[in-house]
Amino acid sequence: MTTHVEFKNVAKTFDGHTNVVEDINLQIPRGEFLTLLGPSGSGKTTCLMMLAGFESPTEGEILVDGKSVQDVPAHRRAFGIVFQSYALFPHMSVAKNLAFPLEVRGIETSRRNELVDRALKLVQLEGFGSRKPNQLSGGQQQRVAIARALVYEPELVLMDEPLGALDRQLREEMQYEIRRIQEEVGVTMIYVTHDQGEAMVLSDRIAVFEAGKIKQLAAPITLYEEPDDPFVASFIGENNRLFGTVTHVGEALCTVDVDGHTIQAAQVAEDTSPGDKVVVVIRPERVSILQSDHSLSNSQEATVLSITFVGDHLRVQLDTCGNPDFIAKIPNIAGHGSVLKGDKVNIGWATLDCRALPIR
């Protein structure tokens, strides 16, 4: 697949000394759904605004189809943009809003109406053309905003937290809607959000931002199963964290000493050597409470501090390896009733289910 958008060593500073983003390198293939994910203030929106042309990079450059867009003003870039606040023109009807980019491009009336109708159909709002934006619900306004960003058939669509203002149920509905539309139209999509669940559902790949840098860029499943950065490990899903020191390095595996306990972990950084400080991360659903005759490559003694019934699973809070906040999710299947608060139990997990991430 050809590269559609590329960020090359992009950095941006507003005040001249602190970088809002730095060292951003991204290659986005045509047709990909890429999400920029991170907490607020991590620089993801700044990246989007630079691509849109509302801000310009202090260093580095942004290429679209291999050409620098440095000197192309925002209105010549022809990307579709959906804003968090929808940014529909309040004085124009829905149809006029959709026709605006077409009028600006000098497309004749009959063709214009055709495109507007098609866009309204795409977002399932046929018959809403004559309404004013303030006569629509939040979800409908969002659909209009999406239709407007697609109506002139841009090849690249940028979305800045488009579902941020919607309630939860509507947000989930719209996620699938956005994915469906993206697949139907086949555009390259760059999507900004701070909601990791949203990012997981929508994206082909996710770039996780923290403090202006991309911590990891990978497919959702890779980010979840193989995080290679402590921030990513705790930001995507839930993870138990145990801090320790590497004592022995084997082939792709290492041994870590955590508070006097020995743990076998998958080794993430190739240059890991004994003595390195690492954080060992283990997903709560990969932890099992072991029957007495059973063992796993890692097994530890633990004390059950509390048990919460969640429905499909039990959430067990354990004190182990010096971490009194160690969580295990035990599936709700026959036999779980044998564990009680205050019990001393053996817990275990596989070596490949825990990863030793270097602390930098």
Add this chain to the structure above:
Amino acid sequence: MNTLFWRTVKGAIGVFTAFGFLFLIGPLFVIVPLSFNAEPYFTFRPEMLMLDPEAFSLRWYENLFNDEEWHRALFNSFFIGICATILATTLGTLAAISLNQSNFPARRTVMALLISPMVTPIVIVGVSVFFFYSQPFIGLAQTYLGIILSHAMLGAPFVVITVTATLAGFNQTLMHAASSLGANAWTRFRRVQLPLISPGVITGGLFAFATSFDEVVVVLFMGGLEQRTLPRQMWSGIREEINPTILAVATLLIIFAVLVLFTVEWLRARTAKQLQPQ
């Protein structure tokens, strides 16, 4: 006792308000019936008080429309007013938009300078404009252009203030959206920003027109015989020949001012309605 106290306070406030109206607005309404006086006096004659139809007439209005001088004054007032309004509204709106950009250098200072004609005593404005414009290399004293420029300067602050107020409620993301949709700066302004701030622009324009329309001091200094406006003509009317034509003019001006006020209020209500989410 407590309720009695508050009732007294309320009554006192009511009486105070009534007096306020009586002394501030009352004199205006006295003018209206007097302008229909059949005789050339500024007083109510007994026949008028008895509502004798014979005591009323439209002769002063007729006089107003037949008299050459009043004609010219009427034309001058509208001509100067409209030109000054167009100038003040255009420049004031542009100024307000630039001043609302966060990267504008020395924003507060420039804003204060633009607003200053509003607070400078009008006599000082009149004198200084007169001396400046009558310099031989400028030569704008006793010309329409000179008066139009001075009136535009006096009206522009109103436009700056009303447009700035409307811009505070203007969502700048809309301009980003328009630009992402392919609109250049001029299209963005014309199709998105101007329609949305138009209530502020029109309100400012009406105030600017009203300022020019009843301005007398600058015209006294700057205007020749040719440039006499309605207020200037009334001024000489009162000094030279006291007759109720002035009252007819005054009545028309009051009606005009009321219409302007209603328009402003209507525009304000319409904006509020348009921006209100449902």
